[in-house]
Amino acid sequence: xxxxxxxxxxxxxxxxxxxxxxxxxxxxxxxxxxxxxxxxxxxxxxxxxxxxxxxxxxxxxxxxxxxxxxxxxxxxxxxxxxxxxxxxxxxxxxxxxxxxxxxxxxxxxxxxxxxxxxxxxxxxxxxxxxxxxxxxxxxxxxxxxxxxxxxxxxxxxxxxxxxxxxxxxxxxxxxxxxxxxxxxxxxxxxxxxxxxxxxxxxxxxxxxxxxxxxxxxxxxxxxxxxxxxxxxxxxxxxxxxxxxxxxxxxxxxxxxxxxxxxxxxxxxxxxxxxxxxxxxxxxxxxxxxxxxxxxxxxxxxxxxxxxxxxxxxxxxxxxxxxxxxxxxxxxxxxxxxxxxxxxxxxxxxxxxxxxxxxxxxxxxxxxxxxxxxxxxxxxxxxxxxxxxxxxxxxxxxxx
Ligand SMILES: Cc1ncc(COP(=O)(O)O)c(C=O)c1O
Numbered sequence: 001x002x003x004x005x006x007x008x009x010x011x012x013x014x015x016x017x018x019x020x021x022x023x024x025x026x027x028x029x030x031x032x033x034x035x036x037x038x039x040x041x042x043x044x045x046x047x048x049x050x051x052x053x054x055x056x057x058x059x060x061x062x063x064x065x066x067x068x069x070x071x072x073x074x075x076x077x078x079x080x081x082x083x084x085x086x087x088x089x090x091x092x093x094x095x096x097x098x099x100x101x102x103x104x105x106x107x108x109x110x111x112x113x114x115x116x117x118x119x120x121x122x123x124x125x126x127x128x129x130x131x132x133x134x135x136x137x138x139x140x141x142x143x144x145x146x147x148x149x150x151x152x153x154x155x156x157x158x159x160x161x162x163x164x165x166x167x168x169x170x171x172x173x174x175x176x177x178x179x180x181x182x183x184x185x186x187x188x189x190x191x192x193x194x195x196x197x198x199x200x201x202x203x204x205x206x207x208x209x210x211x212x213x214x215x216x217x218x219x220x221x222x223x224x225x226x227x228x229x230x231x232x233x234x235x236x237x238x239x240x241x242x243x244x245x246x247x248x249x250x251x252x253x254x255x256x257x258x259x260x261x262x263x264x265x266x267x268x269x270x271x272x273x274x275x276x277x278x279x280x281x282x283x284x285x286x287x288x289x290x291x292x293x294x295x296x297x298x299x300x301x302x303x304x305x306x307x308x309x310x311x312x313x314x315x316x317x318x319x320x321x322x323x324x325x326x327x328x329x330x331x332x333x334x335x336x337x338x339x340x341x342x343x344x345x346x347x348x349x350x351x352x353x354x355x356x357x358x359x360x361x362x363x364x365x366x367x368x369x370x371x372x373x374x375x376x377x378x379x380x381x382x383x384x385x386x387x388x389x390x391x392x393x394x395x396x397x398x399x
Contacts, residue, residue: 013312015314015339016342016345018313019309019333020346022305022308022309022311023333023350033354034392036358037228037394039228041286044286048064049282058278058279060255062282064278065275065276068081068281072288075206076213079242079244082239083284084236084238085236086224087224090224091115091116091200092119093253093254094119094239095170097219101123101125101167102123102124102125103125104125104169105125105126106126106127107144107170108129108364109129110365111132111137111176112174112364113361114361114364115200115202120172121369127373129376133380134380134383137318138173138174138175139171142185143376148189172200174199175207176203178206178207178327179207179321179324180214182321183214198219199222203229206294206327207324222237222239222240223240231284232283236284239254253272253274257271298327298398300398301331309333317331317332318331318333331391331393334387347359350389355391355392359385359388359389360384363378363382365378
């Protein structure tokens with residue numbers, strides 16, 4: 001598609017053709033398929049990984065693990081970071097740190113990746129699904145507050161779901177595609193209802209809300225460094241916190257709850273082997289050195305999508321919410337409500353054109369293991385599920 005395709009030509013096309021043309025204008029016409037998100041190793045990754053192999057420090061302790069944790073704290077502005085084996089294990093630990101116990105309910109969005117709900121299950125708790133708002137795609141604070149007024153009561157300082165009698169101990173929010181959700185409003189609702197706030201910041205490394213890095217408002221937060229994230233360690237994650245005691249406990253729980261001793265194996269509770277190997281942390285240190293470049297180029301790519309999609313009738317670009325700076329982990333096209341029925345046609349057309357495109361995750365309450373969980377009305381999440389399509393978002397596309 002030529003770069004100077006006129007606005008009039010776009011307007012005459014159907015929405016599917018219009019979006020495909022706009023996306024092709026942005027990603028160009030490479031020989032092979034354009035992946036949704038590919039990692040980039042153009043920094044000191046080889047040097048650092050080689051250092052691990054040369055020195056033999058490849059496993060669960062080593063200087064790169066310590067350095068990665070220090071670098072993560074510096075980048076996010078959080079006082080403490082504890083590296084973990086992946087984002088899901090980080091979320092599991094966050095829930096335990098929040099005091100979630102078997103039989104509790106955890107308030108969380110239905111619009112999220114499966115790991116958020118699974119971590120709640122690993123803690124023996126039950127997800128309680130709430131709706132999202134269309135600007136950030138994150139939890140709708142006002143609707144959540146109204147829902148809690150309908151179904152919950154504070155009894156002896158604990159939020160209780162009146163119908164089930166379960167304690168609702170925590171609220172997990174998620175910054176979808178890297179766009180920060182409305183943290184101030186959500187923190188206020190969480191405080192009013194005595195819910196510990198946990199940020200699932202798996203997708204939002206490099207994103208800020210009102211100038212603060214995501215992950216700073218929750219009592220604890222989780223990051224992911226899976227291969228498809230802005231920064232990757234191959235597989236990995238981290239728990240963030242500004243509370244020294246919580247961070248210390250995160251380290252303890254993720255390292256088999258072993259108490260320090262020169263030679264004895266003493267463990268004071270059931271812990272987890274959720275450590276991040278030094279080999280992976282080495283990759284992470286090199287990747288973090290390039291975070292600013294990744295985010296800058298991803299934001300440039302987002303600006304190109306914004307411009308190209310501005311001329312398409314029937315669809316729009318999923319822009320960052322006001323007073324936030326998103327890392328644009330994944331760019332998204334949002335079909336107008338009138339075109340919701342054309343989502344699958346758009347997915348087929350983009351993939352046929354060699355452009356990897358994906359729908360939103362299947363909403364959690366539709367999955368068999370979570371279908372019977374308590375929930376609010378989820379109308380907005382359901383509408384957005386039918387309208388959102390992710391398009392290629394690798395940093396190199398913003399060069
Ligand atoms: C929102 C969200 N939460 C949690 C995770 C889990 O992270 P991991 O794959 O590192 O376990 C991911 C991504 O993978 C995610 O996108």
